[in-house]
Amino acid sequence: MTMTEADLLTVIEADGGTPPDFDTGLSDAELRRAYRAMLSVRAFDDTCMKLQRAGRIGFSIPNRGIEATQVGAASALRPTDFFFPSYRDFGMALYLGVPPVEMMHNMFGDALDSAKGRQMPVHFSFTEPIKYFSISSPIGTHIPQAVGAAYAFKLRGEDHVSLVSFGDGGTSSLGFHSGMNFAGVWKAPVIFLCQNNGWAISCPSDHQTASDGFAIKAAAYGMPGITVDGNDLLAVHQVVSEAAERARKGEGPTLIEARTYRMGGHSTSDDPTKYVPAEELAKWAEKDPVERFRRYLAKRGLWDEALEERLQAEVSAEVRDAAKVAENTPGPGLETIFSDVYAQLPPHLRRQGEAAFDLAKRKGEAGAGDGAFPL
Amino acid sequence: MSTLTLIQAVNDGLKTAMRGDERVLVLGEDVGPKGGVFLATEGLTSEFGPERCFDTPLSEDGIIGTAIGMAVNGLRPVAEIQFQDFIFPAFDQIVSEAAKLRYRSGGQYTAPMVIRTPYGGGIRGGLYHSQSGEAYFAHTPGLKVVIPSTPHDAKGLLLASIADPDPVLFLEPKALYRSVKGEVPEGDYRVDLSTLRTVRPGKDVTVFCYGAMVPVCERAAQQAAEQGIDCLVVDLRTLTPLDEEGVLEAAKATGRVVTVHEAPRFCGYGAEISALIAENVIEYMEAPIRRVTGFDTPFPNTLEHHYMPDERRVLDAIESVARF
Numbered sequence: 001m002t003m004t005e006a007d008l009l010t011v012i013e014a015d016g017g018t019p020p021d022f023d024t025g026l027s028d029a030e031l032r033r034a035y036r037a038m039l040s041v042r043a044f045d046d047t048c049m050k051l052q053r054a055g056r057i058g059f060s061i062p063n064r065g066i067e068a069t070q071v072g073a074a075s076a077l078r079p080t081d082f083f084f085p086s087y088r089d090f091g092m093a094l095y096l097g098v099p100p101v102e103m104m105h106n107m108f109g110d111a112l113d114s115a116k117g118r119q120m121p122v123h124f125s126f127t128e129p130i131k132y133f134s135i136s137s138p139i140g141t142h143i144p145q146a147v148g149a150a151y152a153f154k155l156r157g158e159d160h161v162s163l164v165s166f167g168d169g170g171t172s173s174l175g176f177h178s179g180m181n182f183a184g185v186w187k188a189p190v191i192f193l194c195q196n197n198g199w200a201i202s203c204p205s206d207h208q209t210a211s212d213g214f215a216i217k218a219a220a221y222g223m224p225g226i227t228v229d230g231n232d233l234l235a236v237h238q239v240v241s242e243a244a245e246r247a248r249k250g251e252g253p254t255l256i257e258a259r260t261y262r263m264g265g266h267s268t269s270d271d272p273t274k275y276v277p278a279e280e281l282a283k284w285a286e287k288d289p290v291e292r293f294r295r296y297l298a299k300r301g302l303w304d305e306a307l308e309e310r311l312q313a314e315v316s317a318e319v320r321d322a323a324k325v326a327e328n329t330p331g332p333g334l335e336t337i338f339s340d341v342y343a344q345l346p347p348h349l350r351r352q353g354e355a356a357f358d359l360a361k362r363k364g365e366a367g368a369g370d371g372a373f374p375l
Numbered sequence: 376m377s378t379l380t381l382i383q384a385v386n387d388g389l390k391t392a393m394r395g396d397e398r399v400l401v402l403g404e405d406v407g408p409k410g411g412v413f414l415a416t417e418g419l420t421s422e423f424g425p426e427r428c429f430d431t432p433l434s435e436d437g438i439i440g441t442a443i444g445m446a447v448n449g450l451r452p453v454a455e456i457q458f459q460d461f462i463f464p465a466f467d468q469i470v471s472e473a474a475k476l477r478y479r480s481g482g483q484y485t486a487p488m489v490i491r492t493p494y495g496g497g498i499r500g501g502l503y504h505s506q507s508g509e510a511y512f513a514h515t516p517g518l519k520v521v522i523p524s525t526p527h528d529a530k531g532l533l534l535a536s537i538a539d540p541d542p543v544l545f546l547e548p549k550a551l552y553r554s555v556k557g558e559v560p561e562g563d564y565r566v567d568l569s570t571l572r573t574v575r576p577g578k579d580v581t582v583f584c585y586g587a588m589v590p591v592c593e594r595a596a597q598q599a600a601e602q603g604i605d606c607l608v609v610d611l612r613t614l615t616p617l618d619e620e621g622v623l624e625a626a627k628a629t630g631r632v633v634t635v636h637e638a639p640r641f642c643g644y645g646a647e648i649s650a651l652i653a654e655n656v657i658e659y660m661e662a663p664i665r666r667v668t669g670f671d672t673p674f675p676n677t678l679e680h681h682y683m684p685d686e687r688r689v690l691d692a693i694e695s696v697a698r699f
Contacts, residue, residue, distance in 0.1 A: 058499045109677035117677030120501035137503030138461050139433055172432035174464050202409035203430045275408055331677050341672045348641070352670045356681065363687040366680045 008227055008259060011234040014287075016295025024234050025241055026075060028302055034075050034233060035297055036311050037095035038067040038290045043315040044090055044100055045264075047323055048107055048121070052268040056327060057107050061122045062264025063090045065231075068289035069195050069258040070165075071095045072236025076244055077163060082131045082153070084146035084164040086195070087122045088262075092165070097129045101322035110329040116340070117332040140166060140173025143192070147183045150190035150247070159248040162190040163240070169200025171217065172208050180255065184222040189247035191240060192218075192255040195230060197262040198284075202275045218255035230260030231289040234296070260289070334360070379559045382552040384526035385415045385491070388533035389453065391563050393423050396451060399537060401428040403438055403455030412457055413493060413552055439465035439490065443473050446488040451537060459494035459546065460503045466511075473542040474517035489536045489543045494522075495587045495637050496683050497550030501676035507586075507638035507669065512544050513614045513647070519543040520614040521568060524589035526557040528612060531566030539568060548587035555590065569613045571621045577607035580693050581625050583648050584635040585611040588684060592635055595689035604697045614644060619651060626652045630661040631696040637683055640668035662699035665692040 011018055018024075024031065041063055048060035063070070070091025077083075077096075085092055093103060102114065106124050109117035115125045115134065125134035133149075136142060146164035153160045170176055171194060183190050194214045196205055211217060218225025224246075228239045236258055243254035261284035265272040297303035338345060338353040345353075360366075379387060392399045400423075401416055407430040410417030419428035431438050435456055442452040456462045462469070473486040496505035513520045521536055521543055523529035529547070536543040574589060575596060584592040589610050596606035609625045611617065626632050632652060634645035645666040652664060667684045675682055 118502065118673070118675045120499070120504065120676055123501065137458075137501075138463070169433035172434045172437070174434065174436050200404075200433050201412070202405045202407075203433075207430055208432045269412075334678065334681055337670060337672055337675050337678055337682060349671055352640070356670070359688060359691055363691060366683075366685050366687065368680050 008229045009235050009239060010229040010232050011238065012232045012292055012296045014292070016292065016299040018234065018296065022234075025237065030075060031297060031300075031302055034071050034095065035293055035303070036315065037071045037074075037091055038233070038293060039311050040094045040100065040315045040318070041067045041070065041091045042290060043319045044094065044103065047319045049268065051107070051323060057121055059121045060107065060268045061088050062262070062267070063088055065263030065284065065289065066195055066197055066260045067091050068233040068293060069193070069230040069236050069260050072233040073163060073165070073193055073240045075233075076237045076240035077161065079130050081160050081244075082133065082146070082149045082162045084133045084142045084149070084162060085124070085135060086165045086167060086170070087135050087137070088167070088195070088197075089165050093124060093126065093130075093132055098126055098132065099322070100319050101325050102126065104319075104322040104326035105329065108326040108329065109331070110326055111332045112326070112329050113332070116336045118336070140170045140175030142166075143170070143173070143175040143179035144182060147179045147186070147188050147190050150183065150188040150253075151186055153189055154186075154250075160189070161244050161247040162188075163193060164190060165193045165195060167200060168194065168196040168198070168205040168208050168214060169203070170194070171214050180217070180221040180223070180253075183253040187250065187252035189250070190253045191243045191247060192253060193240070194255065194257045195260060196257050197230075197260050199262050199266070199272075199276070201266040201270065213257055215255055215257040221255075223253045223255060225255040225257070227257045227259060230258030231287045231292060233289065233293045261287075376558045376560055378556055379526045380553050380556050381523070381526045381529050381547070382413055382415055384529040384559050385533060385547060386417055387559060388530035389416060389419060390422065391530070392453070392534055392537045393419065393427060395563055398449060398451040399453060400426070400445070400450060401453045401455065402431050402442065404433055404457045405430060406455050411455060413549065415491070415547075416455065435461055435463075435465040436468055439468040439473070442488050442490075443468060443476070443486045446486040446542075447476070447484050451487060453489045453491060453537060456490060456492040458500075458504050459492040459508055460506045462492060462508065469512070469518065469542075469544070470515050474515045476517075477541065478517060485540060486542045487540050489533070489545050491533075491545045491547060493549035493552070494546045495548050495550055496674055496679050497587065499676060499679060502673050505674040505679065507636065509546055509614055509636075510638055510643050513644060517541070518615065519568060520546065522546045522548065522586040522612065522614065524548060524551065524586055524610050524612070525555060526559045528566050528572065530559050531564050532568065532612065534563060535565040535568050538565065543568075546586065550587040551590070566612070569616050569618050571618045571625070572610040572612055573625075574608035574610050575606065577605040577629065579605040579629055580631045580633060580697050581607045581609060581629045582633045582635060582689070582693065583609050583611060583622065583625070583645075585614065586637075588635045588637060591684060591686055592689055595686045595693060598686060598690050599693045599697070602694070604693060606693060622648060622651060623656050627656050627659045630659050631699070632660070632664045633667060633689065633692045633696055634664065635667045635684055635689055637669045639671045640666055641671050643668055662696040665696050667692045
């Protein structure tokens with residue numbers, strides 16, 4: 001990609017400074033809340049990686065390095081908006097008040113998981129306190145769905161927006177192209193947030209497109225495309241705020257490309273050292289989004305060591321307690337295999353369920369498999 | 376001969392095909408330097424170069440559509456779909472295009488290509504890394520559907536599929552990738568498509584199965600043997616076109632039939648086997664044909680071991696037809 005760093009919208013300088021008189025659009029309390037959410041992502045992420053390595057959960061998706069994009073975007077929207085997240089979006093949920101324990105129930109797939117243990121870890125689904133749409137593994141399927149949800153807001157005359165988040169790989173999917181096209185034609189109030197984190201599993205982002213970045217694709221679908229420094233929380237907040245304002249005013253969709261970096265593997269089953277150049281990772285580590293935002297807060301007088309210690313202690317305790325609660329929660333009952341297939345249980349499924357219970361009584365329960373996820 | 380796992384046999388088969396025929400190439404997501412998420416294509420890019428084994432953009436529709444174009448223009452593409460659950464964006468290209476090309480062009484154009492994809496559960500992959508979608512594709516005229524269950528057959532069926540003049544969907548039971556090992560001949564050999572394999576002979580009950588259910592049925596048959604029930608276990612290997620004569624012979628041999636698959640029951644492949652037998656040799660049947668299948672629900676995560684047919688369920692069906 002030929003786009004230079006100078007073309008990126010950036011607010012926070014490397015030393016934490018910002019342009020004079022820059023209006024963040026966030027109160028001091030909101031800035032601290034955003035920082036806390038980033039620390040919370042990191043704590044949740046680190047804990048899940050350790051739980052997976054210890055064999056206590058089956059799988060996780062590293063979120064390190066993209067916290068500013070997740071939290072910056074969430075901080076620009078309202079709890080009444082509709083979020084269509086990717087599987088790498090811990091920060092959106094955590095900033096907008098999803099309790100870590102609710103996410104941990106999903107990681108353990110237990111009886112209190114909002115999706116009843118049916119999905120793999122990190123495939124969250126929440127309706128409260130925000131509409132955080134049920135995550136699918138196939139790539140890009142949620143992009144046109146977000147456009148449909150935005151159309152519904154528009155039809156009802158509500159000034160809410162949809163935000164759909166996907167990676168650089170997602171732009172190659174059918175869903176991306178049909179979703180962008182429909183949104184342009186309908187002037188739907190939707191924000192397309194492309195988190196260009198450098199990698200789609202083992203493929204670098206320049207394997208996905210021959211165009212100069214991803215934001216440029218917006219032009220062909222008749223909407224603005226903006227490239228933003230995805231490791232700069234204030235810059236992401238600003239462009240998502242502007243996109244949301246346009247959408248709420250009926251001016252239609254926006255494509256935002258947030259340039260960031262996946263500082264871990266694709267998943268716990270992936271070994272990125274096999275394909276990620278060490279010098280590239282080191283270069284991005286210097287741009288760590290959490291440290292950068294911390295320097296900004298310090299310069300503004302909103303951060304000191306005491307605050308850091310207090311926040312770190314709070315988020316670690318929260319995540320540790322959440323893991324403990326989830327691990328001690330029993331697994332889902334056998335009946336959850338058969339419920340929620342339809343609104344009403346059809347007779348053939350009732351019979352299959354009864355046969356399963358009957359067999360379990362006569363021949364014992366099925367043995368837990370030793371299946372391990374390879375990807 | 377060497378002893379390989381099923382995934383190593385697939386890798387060996389790909390290398391053998393690529394060494395023997397320079398028209399053969401491999402494309403898909405992460406199949407290049409990474410060697411595929413299951414390492415089926417490990418070492419191919421280094422041996423054959425990035426022109427013959429390469430990563431594509433993340434689009435299954437693009438992978439299969441371009442593979443068809445390669446096939447109609449003299450290449451022999453082997454396309455990998457990372458998980459069978461991700462194949463559906465390419466359903467149109469497979470079902471409406473590759474499968475129908477020979478027929479709709481009066482035989483002028485054909486798409487000799489192989490689509491390899493891991494299917495089935497047992498890895499805690501939840502709804503989208505566990506599905507068994509063979510029935511959708513077995514229902515498609517013009518497409519061949521092949522499922523190996525041993526390393527020997529994985530390589531031999533793959534080589535036969537690559538050499539076949541028609542498009543082949545090659546479904547690999549991911550649960551068996553590393554859990555089964557077996558003797559695999561060196562170099563090129565073919566296991567004929569549309570031939571079934573007798574896994575074990577028996578005279579009391581016939582069990583039809585394929586893919587990851589084969590070892591489950593073998594274990595159930597061993598347990599049945601301890602009760603004096605002698606099971607004939609048949610690995611179908613090719614679902615379409617099916618070895619119908621072989622199926623009918625095996626059904627007649629015992630007069631008592633159980634079919635087993637992980638996929639949901641309703642309109643599942645077991646229904647086809649059952650109907651074939653009922654239509655042709657019902658007079659030989661001593662008991663109703665029983666199907667052991669996944670439930671008619673999406674594939675769960677935490678409770679996947681309850682969803683997938685296990686020895687308990689297969690044995691229960693064997694006992695019920697044996698005692699009918």
